[in-house]
Amino acid sequence: MVRMAIAGAGGRMGRPLVEACLATAEARLGAALARPDSAFVGLDAGELAGAGRSGVHVGSDLRAVLDDFDVLIDFTRTAATLAHLAICREAGKPIVIGTTGFSTEEKALIAGAARELPIVLAPNFSVGVNLCFKLLDVAARVLGDAVDIEIIEAHHRHKIDAPSGTALRMGEVVAQALGRHLAEVAVYGREGVTGERDRKTIGFATVRAGDVVGDHTVLFADVGERIEITHKASSRMTFAKGAVRAAQWVYGRAPGLYDMQDVLGLR
Ligand SMILES: NC(=O)C1=CN([C@@H]2O[C@H](COP(=O)(O)OP(=O)(O)OC[C@H]3O[C@@H](n4cnc5c(N)ncnc54)[C@H](OP(=O)(O)O)[C@@H]3O)[C@@H](O)[C@H]2O)C=CC1
Numbered sequence: 001m002v003r004m005a006i007a008g009a010g011g012r013m014g015r016p017l018v019e020a021c022l023a024t025a026e027a028r029l030g031a032a033l034a035r036p037d038s039a040f041v042g043l044d045a046g047e048l049a050g051a052g053r054s055g056v057h058v059g060s061d062l063r064a065v066l067d068d069f070d071v072l073i074d075f076t077r078t079a080a081t082l083a084h085l086a087i088c089r090e091a092g093k094p095i096v097i098g099t100t101g102f103s104t105e106e107k108a109l110i111a112g113a114a115r116e117l118p119i120v121l122a123p124n125f126s127v128g129v130n131l132c133f134k135l136l137d138v139a140a141r142v143l144g145d146a147v148d149i150e151i152i153e154a155h156h157r158h159k160i161d162a163p164s165g166t167a168l169r170m171g172e173v174v175a176q177a178l179g180r181h182l183a184e185v186a187v188y189g190r191e192g193v194t195g196e197r198d199r200k201t202i203g204f205a206t207v208r209a210g211d212v213v214g215d216h217t218v219l220f221a222d223v224g225e226r227i228e229i230t231h232k233a234s235s236r237m238t239f240a241k242g243a244v245r246a247a248q249w250v251y252g253r254a255p256g257l258y259d260m261q262d263v264l265g266l267r
Pocket residue numbers: 007008009010011012013014034035038075076077079080097098099100101122123124125126239
């Protein structure tokens with residue numbers, strides 16, 4: 001039985017995370033957290049998630065609940081996740097991080113903490129997206145430098161980072177398969193007289209609209225044919241179930257930086 005704490009319990013991901021945790025026989029909801037000034041503090045976390053009474057009330061101080069959980073699941077904002085990570089590092093608590101939008105320096109900080117702590121960091125916890133990462137690697141190796149590669153993603157109007165963490169990881173997967181460095185070949189949007197396309201570039205296009213949960217397409221376009229690998233999420237529960245699975249998997253592991261490919265045995 002793994003006891004889990006959910007950060008950002010009132011958020012779009014926080015609520016399905018609480019629900020997924022409560023619905024998993026081998027997991028227990030140990031704690032739920034929100035900002036100190038949040039109207040959710042004091043509410044029953046299960047009721048807030050629409051999953052019925054859990055007996056766990058939303059708190060606002062991670063240090064105060066350290067004895068109540070084994071693994072923290074954090075899908076919040078970069079600054080909040082890094083603050084929670086510092087506390088987990090002191091306390092030796094594993095952490096599952098779903099937050100996206102970290103800078104290179106912030107990713108290095110997380111990697112540093114993983115020398116002392118088991119951490120699962122993944123831009124997408126769905127099984128389908130992680131399968132797509134494998135398919136993209138194969139597609140890029142087979143198609144090679146003959147094709148133009150473009151990554152198109154769409155998300156809801158509230159998303160604050162772009163391109164999505166998943167789109168960036170897709171870019172890294174195809175770039176690595178082709179022996180390119182994403183930082184050198186990425187093109188983030190186009191405007192004006194751009195000139196002809198340089199074959200080695202990997203283009204990103206971002207759509208933000210309505211309530212789109214998360215769509216990703218990688219387009220491999222040759223002359224005469226094109227291949228599209230697409231994933232569409234229709235429920236956040238797919239991410240939440242994956243994160244709860246990751247929390248069960250990471251508990252008791254050696255320190256290290258893991259991702260969902262490790263959890264699913266896809267590496
Ligand atoms: N890896 C994956 O599979 C997925 C990752 N994500 C990522 O998860 C993150 C959250 O997304 P989403 O749930 O849509 O966002 P929301 O804005 O709905 O939720 C964020 C939550 O974090 C809380 N929060 C923000 N700042 C703090 C803080 N300083 N201290 C404590 N709590 C804080 C918010 O509280 P308040 O509302 O009071 O500000 C809110 O409850 C994003 O980075 C997103 O990209 C999303 C889906 C899947």
